[in-house]
Amino acid sequence: MRGLLVLLFMPGVIVEGIYPSVIVVGAGPSGIAAASRLLDNGITDITILEAEGRIGGRVNSTKFGEYWVDLGGQWVHGEKNNAAYDLGDPLGLLSKSVGPGRVDEESPIYRCYTSQGEVILKEIAKKLVIYAEEIPSDPSGMENLKTGSYGEHVNNKLYEFYDNHTEEIPDDMRRSLTHAVRLVMMSSEGAADLNDLSLKKIFEYEGTGGYQLVNWKERTYHTVLEILMKKIPNPEEELPVVNKTLLNKQVIKIIYDEEGVIRLMTSDGTEYTADHVIFTTSLGVLKADHEKIFEPRLPEKNRNAIETLGFGQNAKILLYYDHPWWNTNEFVFNLITWTDSDRKEMENDPERSWMLGIGFTVSVEYKPNLFFIWMSGPYCEAMENISEELFKNQTIKFIERFFGNHHHLTRPKDIIRSRWNTNENFRGSYSYPALASVDRDASPEDLGTPVTRNNKPVILFAGEATEPHHYATVHGAIVSGWREADRLINLYKNVLK
Structure with missing residues (x-):
């Protein structure tokens, strides 16, 4: 017993069985980045609920003629301080457009x-x-x-x-x-x-x-998802992200009580429970549906950001x-x-x-x-x-x-x-700092502020619109997913100290 206690109280030690259940809403770049990071750090009780019939979110690569093409995110914008570039360039997968x-x-x-x-x-x-x-x-x-x-x-x-x-x-x-x-x-x-x-x-x-227009050569932006999941460069090391993803699961209600227990309902009538939710759905969806999805309603800081940040077409x-x-x-x-x-x-x-x-x-x-x-x-x-x-x-x-x-x-x-603007799972393309957000002192950081219960983050927000320095980009979405995964990793590495 004493040996087990010593193990439990060692800083940074991950012990199987003490980790929570996590539901990631959305299998876009931020959701996949978050899930991959959690899995890579020993947090395995993960479910990803994706509203579309595919993974990728606003990265949508499809076969067209003899090519694979991008209907969403296409270019890697920049060679420095860019997570997507840092993932793809060492593997020789990128080229300047x-x-x-x-x-x-x-x-x-x-x-x-x-x-x-x-x-x-x-x-x-x-x-x-x-x-x-x-x-x-x-x-x-x-x-x-x-x-x-x-x-x-x-x-x-x-x-x-x-x-x-x-x-x-x-x-x-x-x-x-x-x-x-x-x-x-x-x-x-x-x-x-x-x-x-x-x-x-x-x-x-x-x-x-x-350079701001870097492309994936003959490939598409879906490549970065495969790198995140470790399918590239070695398929044998692929993380089980896809196996933990449920498609055609549109989340329509998230109920969180004072005890921190979270219940999620999908449009097909299925109910899920989790200790933590990482919500990565677009700002467009939040603008249209946040009052209907979250019960109780989100804190004022989050709502102010949702209502005043811009979402483009x-x-x-x-x-x-x-x-x-x-x-x-x-x-x-x-x-x-x-x-x-x-x-x-x-x-x-x-x-x-x-x-x-x-x-x-x-x-x-x-x-x-x-x-x-x-x-x-x-x-x-x-x-x-x-x-x-x-x-x-x-x-x-x-x-x-x-x-x-x-x-x-x-x-x-x-x-x-493409059909980003009329698809109810996106309702637009990507975020921007609208004049109203400046007038009301709202920011991506506000949107990304977790909802807490008992000083524990229970609803966490990721996605490009929550990234203060790189909003409106795929690399911003990736970084935001890592950020929220790290928040949980750090929480559970230190909770027993």
Whole structure:
């Protein structure tokens, strides 16, 4: 007995049988990171409840044509202070993309197309896009802002650029260019509207050093999940994360009492119990359903963050061609602009207005038969809601309208779209610091504050929206999952001291 007591009281010792049951809600990067960390540290009584019929969350890799493609997270943003990069790079799985802002010999070709099928700004399109990419790191002029919004700052900086290039950019082109560039910037910042994004928080954001568009070569972002689960590099060392995951289990109620016992109900009527819950579902789901899910309601700090932090809207459209109509030896970034008259016409057409949310198109590295369309903002929902047949027909008409005058177009073999915004298990893409969150002093740290009972964390929150320094990223989601797993590991390593 004395020997057992000595063992129990040794700092950091894990003793089988004393560890709690843990339910992880969500099998995205944060949930898988948390579960893997717990398993790796001897906490094995784990169940993962995943609402979708697959693992991955907002990392959604699917077979399309001859390729595996990402409908969600795609690029590793940065080479320093980035968990995803640190996981993939030592294994030789990553490569620098040729994307916007790259100014060496591998720079992409920049073109600007109009809704009249014209190519404009041939000499200055590249300079404009690179200039726009640098705005987030240029605070000059922010002292003159009226609203404190990033959107106001972006507009001011763009009009400075136009004023310095009056010969290349006439006045009647400025509004359409501004709309297009703002859509591009919404895609990187995640905001539903740049005017709702806090400029102050943009300049406080702790980014990652190095190149910002690193890709997984022929692979997809699902690779990072396999690394987390230790399936890569050695499948024989894979952690049993998948075996502990139950799919199609949408959690609709979490009841936690004063004693700390937690009951979870899923939409199929099943009930589960646990000592701790790590909740990793998106901020979009929390915004829509937190009052219904949690009983009793969450503390004010968490609710304030849920209600005021922003959650953006982005979407992808991918076209697969047996015979690509573009030069597959080039990486081309196409900025999409609408004339004022064409925009007005489209706004009044409920079946086609979604096209106004398209900011740019690009070819895809390592996958030469793919053509990629990126959308941002509220028009994403309209695109997701139209029928499959109408969606495909209209996408082809969009290609014909913008590119038909300058290319010998071929017909795509297939077209797919993401559906993040209308899927009730996501309700959007990723988080951003909205002006309301600044006004009400809410932060990702507040969202990630655990709910405690008897000084013990019982409801823990992970996910990119809870990461103060790397929100809106997959690597931020991973770090948040590790953070909450470590919280439990440390709790149970020290509780018997």
